[in-house]
Amino acid sequence: MRLLEVQEVSKRFGGVQAVNRVSFGVDEGMIKAVIGPNGAGKTTLFNLVTGMFTPDDGVISFAGEPIQGLPPHQVAARGVSRTFQNIRLFDRMTALENVMVGRHLRGRAGFVAGMLRLGWTRREEEAVREKARELMEFLGIGALADREATSLAYGQQRAVELARALAADPRMVLLDEPAAGLNMRETADLARLIGRIRERGVTVLLVEHDMSLVMEISDEVAVLSYGEKIADAVPAAVQKDPQVVRVYLGDEEC
Ligand SMILES: Nc1ncnc2c1ncn2[C@@H]1O[C@H](COP(=O)(O)OP(=O)(O)O)[C@@H](O)[C@H]1O
Numbered sequence: 001m002r003l004l005e006v007q008e009v010s011k012r013f014g015g016v017q018a019v020n021r022v023s024f025g026v027d028e029g030m031i032k033a034v035i036g037p038n039g040a041g042k043t044t045l046f047n048l049v050t051g052m053f054t055p056d057d058g059v060i061s062f063a064g065e066p067i068q069g070l071p072p073h074q075v076a077a078r079g080v081s082r083t084f085q086n087i088r089l090f091d092r093m094t095a096l097e098n099v100m101v102g103r104h105l106r107g108r109a110g111f112v113a114g115m116l117r118l119g120w121t122r123r124e125e126e127a128v129r130e131k132a133r134e135l136m137e138f139l140g141i142g143a144l145a146d147r148e149a150t151s152l153a154y155g156q157q158r159a160v161e162l163a164r165a166l167a168a169d170p171r172m173v174l175l176d177e178p179a180a181g182l183n184m185r186e187t188a189d190l191a192r193l194i195g196r197i198r199e200r201g202v203t204v205l206l207v208e209h210d211m212s213l214v215m216e217i218s219d220e221v222a223v224l225s226y227g228e229k230i231a232d233a234v235p236a237a238v239q240k241d242p243q244v245v246r247v248y249l250g251d252e253e254c
């Protein structure tokens, strides 16, 4: 089943056509990657899907219903979670508390209320805490629960972010450059974590520069260049695609 369907979506910023009539789909249970040189429009595409931006044109459907133009919290409420290109954990909060905030991003109150834990009854809070602990165990970071989040190693912070994205019980997570800044071992751990997320029944859409990670874990890879999709296929086919090869040879930093 198609979980996410992006049809002919465009977004312009002033004179820059950041995303130009892009269409692609993500099936339920899939790990799909979006790659492309810097400035290709990958983050903009994520921002369009998650409701941070409204497309100038086109349709975005999630689970069969149009979501373009909905505000981010409403998109999140339908089951779409994300992580950011730059890690965004709250300092002066433990890793566990950061994961708990993720639970709050889906549903009732907003971000600030989540931070202040307003609107949670004691019982709700216990349930949320339990769930957050379970997720951290699941991702192999249970032992870090009570450490201050921003004091953790970079790879551990990434894992906390993943747990926080999962705390909302999403049907799909969007990961924007999850391997950025990770060393080889941390990247290998990340690949395993993403696999486990899928095993949990969560569909994964990721933007990533680390080509070996992308080719290893993805079922399908879409390639953007200057806002346009130039390829969309299984990893082996994308690697051999002459247009893709040209784009990457012409751009050192890919
Ligand atoms: N909020 C914005 N305002 C103006 N221009 C933007 C904004 N976001 C992205 N852009 C421009 O859109 C293009 C695509 O950017 P982006 O989606 O961040 O690319 P990528 O994530 O593939 O590196 C770039 O030219 C970028 O400068």
Ligand SMILES: [Mg+2]
Pocket: 042, 043, 044, 085
């Ligand atoms: Mg980006």
